[in-house]
Amino acid sequence: MLVEGPVEIVLDDGTVARSERFMVALCTCRRSRIYPWCDTSHRPRERAVPAPEDRNPS
Template sequence: MTADPRRTVRIVPGGPIMVEGPVCIEMPDGSTVESDRFMVAICACRRSKNYPLCDTSHRRRAKPARTVTAQADNAVAN
């Protein structure tokens, strides 16, 4: 009996599609992108500069936390 050829694919909400590697990704123009990593992140948002591979461009920068003093000053001003 041969090894099971199925691969695990995990869709990360708001993030990439994780595929057990190694993989060969065929692009719409017929070109291919290969990765020999054990887990490959495929970009789902198309923001990646390394598309089709994810470079974490989907992450949003957090707004700086407002200080308690700034919040109090704002409340008094309103």
């Protein structure tokens, strides 16, 4: 979720998170390592696919 800043958020434990940026991305899935800010951890990761091996050896 994008929010225009500056932003001040009170977390469940009473901690206050602040950002002075003009726009911030808030995490709504709680997967972010920098919660409450979004680090795009919600995006599916694609694994590198190895090159196909030659299936018809000579």
